[in-house]
Amino acid sequence: xxxxxxxxxxxxxxxxxxxxxxxxxxxxxxxxxxxxxxxxxxxxxxxxxxxxxxxxxxxxxxxxxxxxxxxxxxxxxxxxxxxxxxxxxxxxxxxxxxxxxxxxxxxxxxxxxxxxxxxxxxxxxxxxxxxxxxxxxxxxxxxxxxxxxxxxxxxxxxxxxxxxxxxxxxx
Numbered sequence: 001x002x003x004x005x006x007x008x009x010x011x012x013x014x015x016x017x018x019x020x021x022x023x024x025x026x027x028x029x030x031x032x033x034x035x036x037x038x039x040x041x042x043x044x045x046x047x048x049x050x051x052x053x054x055x056x057x058x059x060x061x062x063x064x065x066x067x068x069x070x071x072x073x074x075x076x077x078x079x080x081x082x083x084x085x086x087x088x089x090x091x092x093x094x095x096x097x098x099x100x101x102x103x104x105x106x107x108x109x110x111x112x113x114x115x116x117x118x119x120x121x122x123x124x125x126x127x128x129x130x131x132x133x134x135x136x137x138x139x140x141x142x143x144x145x146x147x148x149x150x151x152x153x154x155x156x157x158x159x160x161x162x163x164x165x166x167x168x169x170x171x
Contacts, residue, residue: 013147016144017146029161029164030142033142036139037117037138040130042109045110045112058088063092063093064093067097078137080136103115112132145164
């Protein structure tokens with residue numbers, strides 16, 4: 001199972017994380033935008049099993065979940081609700097450790113897939129794949145570059161942090 005690296009004791013200078021996890025004497029710089037998520041399924045799957053109308057409905061569906069590390073730690077599916085954001089962890093039919101495989105399994109009709117919307121968008125436009133629970137799925141926070149104390153920072157790490165802080169130019 002993948003574990004959070006302790007920047008103070010591991011000898012690692014920096015880590016890029018999907019959430020900002022600050023410990024004592026550590027800092028973070030946001031790198032990148034918030035990430036839009038989506039839930040998708042093939043049109044064939046939805047015709048056979050129906051379209052979920054509420055996040056709780058996913059518990060009655062086959063799902064394809066993203067797994068970290070050895071596959072025991074699954075990414076939770078995040079939703080917006082009246083009380084704020086919450087997660088529901090469906091029981092997976094399949095597990096994938098990369099988003100493109102997860103998308104492929106969803107396109108093959110093996111279940112609902114929860115993935116980055118940017119990856120799904122071209123396939124949604126092409127047809128055969130449908131977004132479900134639009135408006136319910138929450139964004140993931142921005143990635144951040146977490147690093148140790150600013151004191152005694154190596155020049156190489158300082159350059160990397162400065163690069164991460166620099167405004168992005170349009171490509």
